[in-house]
Amino acid sequence: MLDIKVIRENVDLVKRAAAAKRITCDVDRLVAVDQHRRDMQTELDSLRERVKEDGQRVGLLRNPKSEWYKRAIAQGKTDAEIKAEADRVQAELARIKPKIKELEDSEGSILQEFEQLMFTIPQPADPEAPEGKDESENVEIRRVGEVRRFEFEPKDHVRLGTDLGIIDIERGVKLAGSRNYILRGDGALLHQAVLRLAQDMMVARGFVPMVVPVLVKEEVMYGTGYFPTGRDQAYLCERDVLSLVGTAEVPITAYHTDEILAESDLPLKYCAMSTCFRREAGAAGKDTTGLYRIHLFDKVEQVIICRNDQQESRRWHADILKNAEDVLGTMGLPYRVVNVCTGDLGMGQVQKFDIETWMPSRNSYGETHSASRFYEFQARRLKLRYRDGAKKMHFCHTLNNTVIASPRVLIPILELYQNADGTVTIPRVLRTYMGGRERIEKQ
RNA sequence: GGAGGAGUGGCCGAGCGGCUGAAGGCGACGGUUUUGAAAACCGUUACACGGGAAACUGUGUCGGGGGUUCGAAUCCCUCCUCCUCCGCCA
Numbered sequence: 001m002l003d004i005k006v007i008r009e010n011v012d013l014v015k016r017a018a019a020a021k022r023i024t025c026d027v028d029r030l031v032a033v034d035q036h037r038r039d040m041q042t043e044l045d046s047l048r049e050r051v052k053e054d055g056q057r058v059g060l061l062r063n064p065k066s067e068w069y070k071r072a073i074a075q076g077k078t079d080a081e082i083k084a085e086a087d088r089v090q091a092e093l094a095r096i097k098p099k100i101k102e103l104e105d106s107e108g109s110i111l112q113e114f115e116q117l118m119f120t121i122p123q124p125a126d127p128e129a130p131e132g133k134d135e136s137e138n139v140e141i142r143r144v145g146e147v148r149r150f151e152f153e154p155k156d157h158v159r160l161g162t163d164l165g166i167i168d169i170e171r172g173v174k175l176a177g178s179r180n181y182i183l184r185g186d187g188a189l190l191h192q193a194v195l196r197l198a199q200d201m202m203v204a205r206g207f208v209p210m211v212v213p214v215l216v217k218e219e220v221m222y223g224t225g226y227f228p229t230g231r232d233q234a235y236l237c238e239r240d241v242l243s244l245v246g247t248a249e250v251p252i253t254a255y256h257t258d259e260i261l262a263e264s265d266l267p268l269k270y271c272a273m274s275t276c277f278r279r280e281a282g283a284a285g286k287d288t289t290g291l292y293r294i295h296l297f298d299k300v301e302q303v304i305i306c307r308n309d310q311q312e313s314r315r316w317h318a319d320i321l322k323n324a325e326d327v328l329g330t331m332g333l334p335y336r337v338v339n340v341c342t343g344d345l346g347m348g349q350v351q352k353f354d355i356e357t358w359m360p361s362r363n364s365y366g367e368t369h370s371a372s373r374f375y376e377f378q379a380r381r382l383k384l385r386y387r388d389g390a391k392k393m394h395f396c397h398t399l400n401n402t403v404i405a406s407p408r409v410l411i412p413i414l415e416l417y418q419n420a421d422g423t424v425t426i427p428r429v430l431r432t433y434m435g436g437r438e439r440i441e442k443q
Numbered sequence: 444g445g446a447g448g449a450g451u452g453g454c455c456g457a458g459c460g461g462c463u464g465a466a467g468g469c470g471a472c473g474g475u476u477u478u479g480a481a482a483a484c485c486g487u488u489a490c491a492c493g494g495g496a497a498a499c500u501g502u503g504u505c506g507g508g509g510g511u512u513c514g515a516a517u518c519c520c521u522c523c524u525c526c527u528c529c530g531c532c533a
Contacts, residue, residue, distance in 0.1 A: 041493050045502045052502090055514040059461040062513095066462090090513045097513080260453090260490090383490095391472085393490090 001380040002121055004034055017124030020131060020342040030117040037114050040107050047100050054089050061086035119228055123377040125342045126350040132341025138354070139341065144325065145334030147358050152420040156361030157411045158290040160418055161187060165443040167291070167407075178288075179280060179295045183407060186440040190413070190426070191298070191406045193433035198300040198327050198404035199273055205323060207271040207302055212251035214274050215242045220254045223382040225348040225374075232281045248274035248301040249400045254382055256305065256396075261386040266396065267306035267316065271403060274299065291407040292359075292366065300403035305384065308376060308394040317373045320401040321353050324369045327404055331427045333412050334358040336365050348377035355402075360415040368409050371401035 007014050008031060015027050060068035061082055072082050130139045161167025166187025172180040183191050203209050221227040221234065221243050235244040245251060252270045261268075276299050287293035302323060304316045321337070328335050340352040349372040356365030376395035379385070384396045417425045424440040431437060 038493060041502075045493065048502060051513075055512095056461065058513050063461085086513090093513045391488090 001118055001377060002123065003380070004118065007031070007121060008034065013124070014121060018122050020125060021122050021345055022133060022343045023120075023122045023347065025120040025122065026117065027121065030114070030121065033110060033114050033117060037107070037110050040103065040110060044100065044103050044107060047096060047103070051093055051096060051100070054093055058086050058090050058093070061089070116228075119222065123348045123350055123374065125345055126373075128339070129345060129351045130339055130341045133343040135340070135344045137341040138344060139339045141337045141339050141353070143334070143336040144329070145332070145358070147334050148360070148416050150360070154360055154415060154418055155422070156290065157414045158361075160414050160422070160424065161291075161410075163422055163442065164424065164440055166190070166440065169290070176295070179293060181291055181294060181407070185443045186434070187407075187410070189434055190410060190430065190440070193430045194331075194404050194406050194409055194413070195273055195298055195300055196433050197331075197429055199271065201327055201330070202271040202300065202302055202323065202403055205269075207269040210252060210255075210270055210272040212248055212255070212272050212274060214245050214248070214251070214277070215240075216245055216251055216254070217242060220250060220257070221245075223257060224250045224253050224378055225346065225381065226250060229347055233279050235277045235279060244277035245274070246278045247276050247299060247400075248272040249303060252301065252303040253305070253378055253384075253398050253400065256384050257382045259384065260393070261305075261384075261396070263307065263386050263388045266386060267304050267312075269302070269304050271300055271302045274301070276405075290361070291411055292362075294407070297405055297407060299405040301400060302403050303398065303400045305379075305396045305398050307386070307388075308397055310375065310397075313373050313375060313397040313399065316399050317351070317353075317371060320399060321355075321371045324355055324371065324401050324403060328355065328357060328368075330429050331413065333409075333416065335368070346372070348374045350375050350377075357409065357412045358416070359411050361411070366408075366411070368405060368412075369402040371399070373397070373399040 002014070007027065011027055011031060018025050018027070057068070060066040061072070063069055069082065073079075130137065132138065155163070158167065158169060162169070164186070166183065166185050168182040168184060169180075172182040175182075199209060215237060218227060218241060221231075226234065226246065227243075230246075234246060237243070251274075252272050255270065256268070276297050278295055280293055280295060283293060302320050304320060306312055306316055325335070325337070335355050335357040338354045338356060340349075340354055345352055352370060352372045354367050355369035355371070357368040358364075359366040375397050378398045379395040384398070385393050386396055387393055413427065414424055417427060419425060419439075422442070426434050426438055426440060
């Protein structure tokens with residue numbers, strides 16, 4: 001959400017920014033509705049002021065003990081005259097009342113439209129985000145790690161996992177439909193191992209671990225920017241008006257909703273491991289094989305809430321990016337970092353770095369992490385504020401990044417660490433979570 | 444799920460139809476005093492939207508929504524949340 005005052009004064013800029021993001025929104029309509037809304041408020045305010053003042057007068061005129069009443073008597077008015085005046089004013093007010101009600105009703109619908117339009121205006125991208133139409137124009141920033149060359153014919157993770165008895169896609173689909181899977185034995189353990197490793201690293205870096213709701217209220221989805229635009233990507237529990245989150249970013253970022261924090265509280269660093277639910281609507285036929293694009297996965301997410309300062313926000317962005325890179329680094333996985341172009345940015349993101357990890361079966365880097373900063377876009381929607389030393393109120397800045405998402409990350413792990421005999425060597429850092437074992441063998 | 448009770452400012456807590464955005468206390472902040480600190484005393488201490496260059500000013504907000512009334516924190520309806528008891532379940 002942007003500040004309506006800023007939109008009013010920068011209509012062209014907002015339009016251009018939306019165009020750069022390839023997001024359609026009706027800025028002109030918003031500005032018109034805003035004007036309408038303000039006119040209406042002015043009118044209503046003055047009407048209400050009158051009701052308030054005159055209503056009070058009625059009370060005083062009807063109260064023989066009031067100063068007003070005594071003064072009127074002193075001026076030579078009779079009780080009957082005073083009563084008549086009270087009746088007159090009261091009758092007049094009674095006539096205004098339906099008019100106010102009528103105005104209030106139309107104000108309601110205008111406010112509603114205003115809010116809806118506000119929700120569709122994207123946060124302008126930062127100048128550091130490259131201009132581009134879609135993900136094909138993302139810009140690679142760096143590559144880290146050696147891509148392994150195989151001296152034998154490598155298997156993809158599905159073949160490998162199926163042969164080892166640790167991945168069972170067929171039965172996953174039997175139970176839950178396409179894009180579902182079952183991990184068993186060392187597959188299940190490996191999944192939990194990477195999550196634990198990631199969480200332990202974050203805790204060591206001062207992030208507060210949390211366990212959060214994954215079924216949340218609509219306002220939380222709106223607040224974080226996933227609604228209304230991304231509504232079709234979410235599983236809804238309509239009977240209860242709750243939505244399953246696609247990431248723990250949602251509940252963590254919304255944690256301090258409606259609060260006014262102290263500047264000294266900031267930055268707040270949180271992480272949470274949670275299950276993530278995604279409908280993958282519109283992705284039919286895309287990435288259909290294996291554990292890449294699935295409806296349900298687990299993820300450790302990191303979120304930072306910091307002061308309203310773009311430079312500081314940038315620094316934390318670099319920080320959370322490094323956290324994720326370190327997780328991949330410690331597991332010895334080769335990856336590259338990509339600066340996401342404007343056309344591939346979401347509603348509220350000002351800049352996003354994706355980390356893509358090398359996946360032999362795809363013969364390319366595949367996205368495993370996504371680090372975004374929002375400036376105050378989410379904070380405005382969530383009313384997430386703080387007071388500075390001079391007691392001035394500001395919206396916070398928010399940022400988030402994946403720490404690890406599994407089973408997607410199991411793709412590079414299994415494929416890159418496979419051996420000619422079909423076994424998989426367990427990366428050293430994961431062994432403590434796997435009973436100290438060195439390899440995964442057929443079960 | 445059934446029966447009761449309760450939701451007021453950062454916190455505690457008054458108010459139960461009018462001049463109450465809300466007494467009092469605590470906390471926090473600023474000041475006086477002090478070598479410094481404490482104590483004491485004085486003052487300040489919500490948010491949103493609108494108007495205004497600003498000073499300032501109008502409106503709304505006492506869990507949410509609706510209603511009664513000239514006028515509602517106060518009365519009525521409804522929803523939500525929390526507490527207690529009973530039932531059920533992990």
